[in-house]
Amino acid sequence: MRMFIKTTGAVLGLLLLAACGGGEEQVPPPANPGPSPITPVAATMEELGRDLFFDQNLSEPAGQACATCHDPAAGFADPDNASPTSEGVLGGRFGGRNAPTAAYASFSPPFGIATDPMDPLVTFYVGGQFLDGRAATLEEQAKGPFVNPIEMANPDKATVVAKVRAAPYAGKFVYLFGPDAFDDVEAAYDNIAAAIAAFERSPEMNPFTSKFDYWQRGQATLTAQELLGLQVFTNKGKCSTCHTLVENPTDPDVERSLFTNFRYFNIGVPKNPNNPFYNQPPQFNPDGAAFIDYGLGAAIGVTTENGKFKVPTLRNVELTAPYMHNGVFATLEEVVDFYNADDNNPPPPPEVDNDISADVGFLGLTPEEKAALVAFMKTLTDGYVP
Ligand code: HEC
Numbered sequence: 093m094r095m096f097i098k099t100t101g102a103v104l105g106l107l108l109l110a111a112c113g114g115g116e117e118q119v120p121p122p123a124n125p126g127p128s129p130i131t132p133v134a135a136t137m138e139e140l141g142r143d144l145f146f147d148q149n150l151s152e153p154a155g156q157a158c159a160t161c162h163d164p165a166a167g168f169a170d171p172d173n174a175s176p177t178s179e180g181v182l183g184g185r186f187g188g189r190n191a192p193t194a195a196y197a198s199f200s201p202p203f204g205i206a207t208d209p210m211d212p213l214v215t216f217y218v219g220g221q222f223l224d225g226r227a228a229t230l231e232e233q234a235k236g237p238f239v240n241p242i243e244m245a246n247p248d249k250a251t252v253v254a255k256v257r258a259a260p261y262a263g264k265f266v267y268l269f270g271p272d273a274f275d276d277v278e279a280a281y282d283n284i285a286a287a288i289a290a291f292e293r294s295p296e297m298n299p300f301t302s303k304f305d306y307w308q309r310g311q312a313t314l315t316a317q318e319l320l321g322l323q324v325f326t327n328k329g330k331c332s333t334c335h336t337l338v339e340n341p342t343d344p345d346v347e348r349s350l351f352t353n354f355r356y357f358n359i360g361v362p363k364n365p366n367n368p369f370y371n372q373p374p375q376f377n378p379d380g381a382a383f384i385d386y387g388l389g390a391a392i393g394v395t396t397e398n399g400k401f402k403v404p405t406l407r408n409v410e411l412t413a414p415y416m417h418n419g420v421f422a423t424l425e426e427v428v429d430f431y432n433a434d435d436n437n438p439p440p441p442p443e444v445d446n447d448i449s450a451d452v453g454f455l456g457l458t459p460e461e462k463a464a465l466v467a468f469m470k471t472l473t474d475g476y477v478p
C-alpha cells in the first residue's frame with residue numbers, strides 16, 4: 093500500500109509540473125505561507141466602527157471594550173456608579189478620572205484657541221477630546237485607550253491590529269481599506285481610529301431624542317417643575333452660561349442643544365478622597381494621595397489654566413453618575429448644592445485654587461428651585477417616547 097501511494101504521488105507531481113508548462117525551474121512553496129486572504133464584506137465606516145467600539149476582545153487580556161466604560165445603557169459613560177473612576181482590564185488598576193459620556197463628543201471642535209466675538213482681546217481655549225483637551229480630535233482620542241496600561245492594556249499597536257485582523261468583522265475592514273489593509277500597522281491603527289470616530293459621529297451616539305428635544309419640537313410637554321428648572325437653568329442658576337442651549341426657534345441648531353460651550357473653567361471642584369487613583373503604584377501615580385489634577389493647565393503646560401476642565405455636556409447626565417472629573421459627587425442633588433454654596437453653606441476647599449469662575453456659588457436657590465433644576469436635567473435623557 094505504502095509503495096503504491098508514493099508512486100501515485102510522484103506521478104501526480106510530474107503531471108502537475110507538466111500541466112504548468114514543465115521544463116521551467118520548479119518554485120518551492122513558501123516555507124511560511126502568509127495568512128489566508130480575508131474575504132471583503134460590504135459595510136460602512138460607522139458599522140465597522142460600531143463593531144470595534146463593542147469588541148471586548150480588543151483588550152489584553154480580553155474582556156474590556158470601549159463600551160465597557162462608555163455603555164449605551166449608562167448614557168455612553170461608565171455603568172459602574174459605585175467607583176469614582178474607571179477600572180482597567182487589569183483589575184485593581186484605576187485611572188485618575190471619571191469616564192465621561194462619549195456621546196455627543198463628536199460636536200467638540202478640534203482643540204484650539206478662540207477669540208471672544210464680543211471682545212477681540214479676549215482669547216480662550218476651546219474644544220478637543222478628554223476633560224483636559226489633550227487629544228485634538230476623536231481620531232486622536234480613539235488611539236489612546238487600547239494601549240493605555242490602566243485601560244485596555246495592549247502592549248502595542250501591532251497587537252491591536254492583529255486582533256482586528258482575526259476578528260469576525262475583519263472582512264469589513266478589508267472591504268473599506270483594501271486587501272493590504274493589515275500590512276502596515278500604523279496605517280491600520282489609524283483606520284481603526286477613523287472607523288471608531290465615524291461611529292461616534294453617527295446618529296446612534298448623537299440621537300437628540302430626549303424629552304427636552306421633543307418639547308422643543310412641540311411634541312412633548314414639560315411639567316411645571318421641569319419648566320421652572322429650565323428657567324432657573326438659564327437665569328438665576330447661570331448654568332447656561334457654560335452648559336449652553338439654543339432657545340431661539342429660528343436658530344437652525346434649535347433642536348440640537350449640546351449643553352456645553354466646550355470651553356474650560358475651574359469651578360472649584362474639591363478633591364475626592366475616595367479616588368482609587370491615589371492608591372495606584374508609583375509608576376502610575378508617583379504622588380500618591382497628594383496627587384492633584386491640574387486639568388488643562390497640566391495638559392498644555394500653562395499654569396494660569398490650572399484646575400480648568402472642559403465643560404461637559406449635560407445630555408444623559410441622569411445616567412452618568414458619579415459627577416465631575418474625579419467623581420466626587422454621587423448625585424445631581426449634591427451637584428446642585430455645590431453650585432448653590434454660599435457663606436452659610438460654604439463649599440469644600442477646591443482641588444486647585446486658581447481662577448475659579450465667578451458664575452459658581454452664591455446663587456441663592458430655594459429648595460423648590462434646586463429640585464426643579466434636577467428635574468429639568470432629567471429631561472435630557474435620550475430615548476424618550478413622546
Ligand atoms: C477603562 C475605562 C475606559 C475605556 C476602556 C475607554 N475609555 Fe474613553 N474615557 C475614559 C475616561 C476615564 C475618560 C476621560 C479621561 C480624561 O479626560 O483624561 C475617557 C474619555 C473618552 C472620550 C472623550 C470624551 C470627552 O467629552 O472629552 C471619548 C470620545 C472616549 N473616551 C472614547 C473611547 C473609545 C473610543 C474607547 C475605545 C477605544 C474608550 N473610550 C475606552 C474611560 C475609558
Ligand code: HEC
Nearest residue numbers: 329330331334357361401402403404415416417431449451
Ligand atoms: C463657569 C462655567 C459653568 C457654570 C456656570 C456651570 N457649570 Fe456645570 N460644569 C462646568 C465644568 C467646567 C464642569 C466639569 C468640572 C470638573 O469636572 O471638575 C461642570 C460639571 C457639571 C456637572 C457634572 C457633569 C458630569 O458629567 O460629571 C453637572 C451635573 C453640572 N455641571 C451642572 C451644572 C448646573 C446645574 C449649573 C447651574 C447651577 C452649572 N453646571 C453651572 C462648568 C460650569
